[in-house]
Amino acid sequence: MTETLRYALIMLAAGIGIPILAALNAQLGGRIGSPAAAATVLFVVACGAALIVTVATGGMGKLALIPAQPRHLLLAGLLVAFYVLSITWVAPRFGIGNAIFFVLLGQLISATLIDQFGLFGAAVRSVGPARIAGLCLMALGVYLCQKA
Structure with a gap:
């Protein structure tokens, strides 16, 4: 398997997981009555999984390098928190498909701007x-899939 195909398959799996994450976390938030608490559970589980992978790959020592990194790089964590909190709260009210449609549209716009201007070292x-x-x-295709 070529590296390109392997990367494409990994990202396809990640993309498949996003609506599933939204549906599962929205349901958890509804069952416990708090989208924020459901997001907290998601992050605790995710942190545990990331810690296991970090230990398994010998990356624990690399954590000591974090304090020396530019602070703006840590904003990625806030973006993840915003995504999880917003999808957990919005999806049950707006629909999983509608919510993901706008997430995908935002990703297309953002990715295009990042590539055009080489933002963030891209x-x-x-x-x-x-x-x-x-x-x-692509945007029209996503829209048609949602409206069909």
Whole structure:
């Protein structure tokens, strides 16, 4: 299996997991009456899983390097918290499909801007007419899948 295919399959699995995460956490939040508490449970389980992988891969010593890193890099944790809290609260009210549609639309827009300007150290990939057309087709496809 080529590296490209392996990476694509890993990210496909991650993408498949996002709506499942939303549905499961929304249901947990509804059952216990607190989307914030459900998000907390999710993060505790996720932290435990990440810790197991860190230990298994010999990365515990790398945690000592965190205090020396630029503080803005830690904002990623706030973005994850915002996503989990918002999807847990919004999905039962708006629908899993609708919520994920707007998540995907936001991802398309954000990824395009990051690539265009090389933000956050990403490689620059200019956005030309063909890429804009492709992004529009992707957005339209996601919209049609939701409306069909």
